[in-house]
Amino acid sequence: MKKFQPQPGFVVQAYKFALDPNAGQGAALRSHCGAARTAYNWAVGWVTASWWQRRAEETYGIGADELTQWRPWSLPALRKAFNEAKHTDPRFAGWWAENSKEAYSTGLANAAAAFDNYAKSKNGRRKGRRMGMPRFKSKRKARLACRFTTGVIRIEAAARHVTLPRLGIIRIHEPARGLLDRVQAQAARILSATVRHERGRWFVSFQTEVKREIRRVTRPDTAVGIDLGVKTLAVMADSTGEIREVPNPRHLDSALKLLRLASRTVSRRQGPDRRTGQKASKRWEKANAHRNRVHHRVANLRADALHKLTTAVAAEYGTVVIEDLNVAGMLRNRCLARQIADAGFGEIRRQLTYKTRQNGCRIVTADRWFPSSKTCSGCGAVKAKLPLHVRTYECDACGLVLDRDDNAARNLAALAAAAATGTGVAGDQGTLKRVSKPRGADQKTRATRPRRKAGTGRAGGAILPHQRQTETRDRTQAEALTLW
Structure with a gap:
């Protein structure tokens, strides 16, 4: 096969397929997603530990020059620190080698993005509601997801199986002939694959670069x-x-009666209780699975x-x-x-x-x-x-x-x-949009607007001495830490 050459007209598009893993593959998928969650929690704890340490040292009267150094949250820095800690940290000792490195990279990348969003929100450079400090992910509530960017990622010749790093060959619920034909014709290239558990089953989503022609509308x-x-x-x-x-189908209203009956059945079973350590009974798990299928439908x-x-x-x-x-x-x-x-x-x-x-x-x-x-x-x-x-x-x-x-x-x-x-x-x-004030001579233009000094941030906060670097990521981190 010839080397893929990106050309004008290529767009990034996702192809999503349902998976039919066996019991062993399902356990491996959950292990990879759990590894991503554990790496995320480790990164959040590793970065915020220096924050709390500095705050405690300030109450002791320690000078600013003698405080504990800030820990960076960039992805390269998190990867370097994680590779040093995975051999000694008890949370990873003995099992980290069972999963692909991409699982841990997924958690570290998500943590770096979470800290970036928090910093931009503190500085007023992020739209939407205000973001809080990244928190730990719960094992019960966290979404199971893992992203693969390197390694063997391909669709097999029969278009009924996919190959993922460390997971091997997994069967697809429906044929992926359309994507396979595009890849073989050099009209598409797979960039990454993300496995996710949602609505009661596993899915794989391929991020691809596809050549797409604009379709003329009617x-x-x-x-x-x-x-x-x-x-x-x-x-x-x-x-x-x-x-x-277009009438409203009201899918939820039509299923409310069935949901009430299913929820009533679940409430009559012996469910889990975290306070007493009580585990759910088999009948509760069966009734809860039936209720979830109604929601998924x-x-x-x-x-x-x-x-x-x-x-x-x-x-x-x-x-x-x-x-x-x-x-x-x-x-x-x-x-x-x-x-x-x-x-x-x-x-x-x-x-x-x-x-x-x-x-x-x-x-x-x-x-x-x-x-x-x-x-x-x-x-x-x-x-x-x-x-x-x-x-x-x-x-x-x-x-x-x-x-x-x-x-x-x-x-x-x-x-x-x-x-x-x-x-x-x-x-x-x-x-x-409605314009509250028309553009006139009294408004500042690009030529008359005063330029911002190179040494000041957008939020007007000073950059910490140990953070004086040229990268935008480091400047954003320093501004957020001064506001924290």
Whole structure:
């Protein structure tokens, strides 16, 4: 086989397959995932030990120059320290050689990423909620996952087995002929493989570099606005005036009765108790497995329905307009939290984002405060209030009477024309936002903005003497430690 040569048009794509390991392979998979968790906990304890030691020494009146040195959390530093400690640390003595080195690298890499996220969050350079200090992973609650980046990673010739380092040949539940044909035709290259236990079974996900041609959609000149809801999952209105409704399948509601019966059966069995050390009975494990299968079936049905919806939308329309919903805030409503979580609003937006990119489409995200439901799609008048229980929109200016969701979908579809003509304000990803202050001469430009000194960090904190290095990672770590 000729050497793989990356060319323009290659994208990074994942292929996920279910595994059918035997008892021995299942135990080996759990051992590798447990090794990754143990390495992660070791790294968190090794780094934070110096933090607590310095804090204790400060209470003793020890000077800053005599305090214990900070321990770095970069991946190379963690690997070097781990290789020295694995021979003497009692947590690894006697069994660390049973697993692949990639298992321990997975835990160390996750720990390095966790400390980086914590440092960026402390310095205000990370979006989203504030990240706390990395904590230890529990054996009961931690997700079983392990990533392989080196070694023998391939799909066998029959396309029914995969080969992973130290794990050997494992059978796949369904043939991987599509990926194997691409690899043999030099149209794809496997970069890494991640094994994960979720929904009651093992999966392997191949991260590949694939040559993909942009698929032309059915109606490239048509824009569609999608209004998501609980009563109706999606109301789609395109620029031609056509309105389509996608009913909400409500998979969780249909399974609630069965879940109640299964949970009642579990509660009557002798379950585990950590306080007394009581172990679960065989009947409890059997009943709990039955209840878990019900949850897994609901999750699989939901994922299948959302993939079919988003694939159909991304394959038909050239422009898709969606809302920037505050799903986390909506889940605080105890009356609608279960229905909102079952609908999967965030998953719909995530799938539409990457599927429209694959098809060469354009996705426009309306601002979170855009009044799509309060605005009249006929004349543009905006109502001051529109309670949620009012399902019919009645315009006081032009007398338009329309369903609330249909009116919102039409307003979203009209935003596509605003983004294309420049009448709206578009962001990096086509996000329409309201501008609080227009750009004028009083605003600082790139030429007039004062430059930041090279020796100061973004947060304005001083760099510690022993951390004066040129790498960005070391500067980020020093700034976080000064704020800790």
